[in-house]
Amino acid sequence: MPRFDSFGLITAVAIDRASGRLLMLAHMNAEAIARTRETGLAHFWSRSRQALWMKGETSGHVLRVMEIRVDCDQDALELVVEAAGPACHTLAQSCFYRRIAPDGSLEPVEND
Amino acid sequence: MPRFDSFGLITAVAIDRASGRLLMLAHMNAEAIARTRETGLAHFWSRSRQALWMKGETSGHVLRVMEIRVDCDQDALELVVEAAGPACHTLAQSCFYRRIAPDGSLEPVEND
Numbered sequence: 346m347p348r349f350d351s352f353g354l355i356t357a358v359a360i361d362r363a364s365g366r367l368l369m370l371a372h373m374n375a376e377a378i379a380r381t382r383e384t385g386l387a388h389f390w391s392r393s394r395q396a397l398w399m400k401g402e403t404s405g406h407v408l409r410v411m412e413i414r415v416d417c418d419q420d421a422l423e424l425v426v427e428a429a430g431p432a433c434h435t436l437a438q439s440c441f442y443r444r445i446a447p448d449g450s451l452e453p454v455e456n457d
Numbered sequence: 458m459p460r461f462d463s464f465g466l467i468t469a470v471a472i473d474r475a476s477g478r479l480l481m482l483a484h485m486n487a488e489a490i491a492r493t494r495e496t497g498l499a500h501f502w503s504r505s506r507q508a509l510w511m512k513g514e515t516s517g518h519v520l521r522v523m524e525i526r527v528d529c530d531q532d533a534l535e536l537v538v539e540a541a542g543p544a545c546h547t548l549a550q551s552c553f554y555r556r557i558a559p560d561g562s563l564e565p566v567e568n569d
Contacts, residue, residue: 346561356482358470365477367526370468370533382557414479414566416552417545421482423553433529441526441535445494449458454526 347378348420354390357422359400359408359432361439368408368432369440371400373422381410387424406430459490460532466502469534471512471520471544473551480520480544481552483512485534493522499536518542 347355354372361368371389373381376397380388387400387408401407407429414423433440443451459467466484473480483501485493488509492500499512499520513519519541526535545552555563 346557346563356468358479358482360477360479365472367470367472367479367535370470370528412566413557414553415555415557415563416482417547417549417554418552421553423479435529437529440528440530440533442529443527445458445525445527451458451527454524 346419347375347415347422348418349374350420352392354392355420355422357389357424359387359424359426359428361432362411362425362427366439367441368426368428368438369400378413378422381413381424385410387426400432401429404430404434406432408432458531459487459527459534460530461486462532464504466504467532467534469501469536471499471536471538471540473544474523474537474539478551479553480538480540480550481512490525490534493525493536497522499538512544513541516542516546518544520544 353374357373358370359368374390377388377390391398408426410424412425444454446452465486469485470482471480486502489500489502503510520538522536524537556566558564
């Protein structure tokens, strides 16, 4: 059903159900979607490692997937999740913890 | 500063500042980022049309960009926006207006 790209992947973002905060962006293949739907825990495809991975498989910071939403042209997914801990490997709540300042440098997001 | 892919693109998602709702996912090149920062209005790169476009240039449903956030590995952007109208070309508030039902079909998201 999803429209995968030429690598068999679709972009997926995880949104925290309680806060609405964007937590992370990653990629899924058909197997990652199937495993996510089977287990209720977010699985992704690592393009750098060329391997399926479960978010939190080492850290324990899993993402429980309450809903999988699909966009209008079916080439992106939104995972509505409950996070068992920080979503980012830096231990920030969200991977998007910095913003572009007016001078072009990066500065911390205020609510982090 | 952003890490563009081999096509010179970076994935960007737009989040509604007031509701926290994920509105849309698209792609930006360096020029789209520059024009967005200059004008305060979201610009993207259309991969199908191979052209720069301003969101809302024909519909008037522009996205005012209040903040541009960058993720940990600098290969994705989060635009925190105020939307002047529906974000989706279908006139849904968000492009992510359907979800995968338990049987694998698509059903409307409840809060739409």
